[in-house]
Amino acid sequence: MIDEIKDSVVADYLHKSEQTPVDVTRSILVFGKNSATYKFALSKTLLEMAPVSEASYAEIGEIFLRHLVEHHKICPHQNKRDGTDLSKAMDKYVANNLSWNEVFGVAEKSIYNNVFDAFHNIGGGSIDKRCSLFEHDKLRKKIVLTDNLNLLQSNDTVKADLLSESEARWRVVEEAWRGNLSPLMLLDEREKLFFTTVGDHRVNLRSAVPTLMPYQFGACFYCGCALKESVSSHDDEFPDVDHVLPISLLVREFPTEALNPNGVWNLVLACRRCNRGTDGKGGSIPHARYFERLLARNIYFTKEHKHAMKYSVLKSLGARNHVDVKQRMQEIYKPFSFFYKWSPRIS
Ligand SMILES: [Zn+2]
Structure with missing residues (x-):
């Protein structure tokens, strides 16, 4: 194929x-x-x-x-x-x-x-x-x-998940066309909530789920277990939106720079166990292999032409193109090189 x-x-x-x-x-x-x-x-x-x-x-x-x-x-x-x-x-x-x-x-x-x-x-x-x-x-x-x-x-x-991914993707493309490629995901400073605007409506961070899901083949970013959009939030397969590098650590290391720790460049979908379980990632820095995986995905985004995700990644990293993205992300990971690195427990 x-x-x-x-x-x-x-x-x-x-x-x-x-x-x-x-x-x-x-x-x-x-x-x-x-x-x-x-x-x-x-x-x-x-x-x-x-x-x-x-x-x-x-x-x-x-x-x-x-x-x-x-x-x-x-x-x-x-x-x-x-x-x-x-x-x-x-x-x-x-x-x-x-x-x-x-x-x-x-x-x-x-x-x-x-x-x-x-x-x-x-x-x-x-x-x-x-x-x-x-x-x-x-x-x-x-x-x-x-x-x-x-x-x-x-x-x-499967049908419900694909329908919601299709709708999410459709809106991303529209957002790019609507006018001047405004970034898809913005942060409300007051409420510390993500939202994306659809017409005059604001949709919170959960709206990132169907947009990010296809890039992860419907699996947890870390352990690879299957995720489903349409299950209850108590279910193991429920996709959490996870910050790969914890906000608190990013803010501490890069207090003044034009770096949005809530930017889509730093977001992935993870299962509940990986995100918040007892052996979960919590506030830790993930192993370098996951950061490499995130970098590869962000390169996907930035190689897309005239696409809102592209501009969202570039803007939140203060980068001009995919070469910048790579350099920028490597700089960002550097201060954490001596930190304990988390990996999922694969059972
Ligand atoms: Zn997982």
């Missing part, structure tokens, strides 16, 4: 994953082209469908467009180029100047020409047919769903 992928970052991501249908979907959400948000609308449409064997254009188009219009209302930038026929039509529909059937007529032209065929493209290549979620039958105006997709559709937990 990886042979065809040209971009080394994407190929590396897939190498590290088990290339299950979940991994494939995550790689599409994270690395699929962002020239338009259609892939998010389509992935949500597909995941919400019952595990059937095929679906006609008519069955898909309606739900697809509803997702798109819903987002267009909050963020009218759903395409790299402003003023496409579809975005103009959606504008008019939102302003009650066009009927649903009329906007649907416009949508049909672009959905069926581009969206199905481009869906599996990532990293300058295309996902191998064996791993794809559907095949496009242009002649019969339908798509044929694969077992891979049916598997996702029949597992409610």
Whole structure:
């Protein structure tokens, strides 16, 4: 499946994953082209469908467009180029100047020409047919769903998690387009809470979970145990948002510098046992191997083009590019070289 992928970052991501249908979907959400948000609308449409064997254009188009219009209302930038026929039509529909059937007529032209065929493209290549979620039958105006997709559709937990990751990723991309690439995660100094703004709404730190999850293949950053977004906070699989380097130590070592200890550069998802258990990390510095892993992930982020996560990492580290990120992070880890280093107890 990886042979065809040209971009080394994407190929590396897939190498590290088990290339299950979940991994494939995550790689599409994270690395699929962002020239338009259609892939998010389509992935949500597909995941919400019952595990059937095929679906006609008519069955898909309606739900697809509803997702798109819903987002267009909050963020009218759903395409790299402003003023496409579809975005103009959606504008008019939102302003009650066009009927649903009329906007649907416009949508049909672009959905069926581009969206199905481009869906599996990532990293300058295309996902191998064996791993794809559907095949496009242009002649019969339908798509044929694969077992891979049916598997996702029949597992409610997996489905819920992927839907929330798709939504989170969609908002990250919108945030980048909305205007001048504002950083995704900001800290409210007063409440010491993370939030990201979605329209006029503020969402707290938990909103980082579905955004970070795909980069960790749905596993704890430290011990690798499976994490699930949709379990109760008392469950072992509940993902905690963890500061890799504790805030208190960072503030002590770098009191005056432009370093945001709450920046996304320093955040990962960890299981409860690793984060706050008796043998948990608590206020310790993790072993260098985890810091290397964090560095690699931040490099992923900063290599992304025109992406809000990229700017968030750069800004919170006071860095200009990924070379800076590496240098900066190495400087930050240095003062802690003689500290006790924590590693998870793997049972
Ligand atoms: Zn863990």
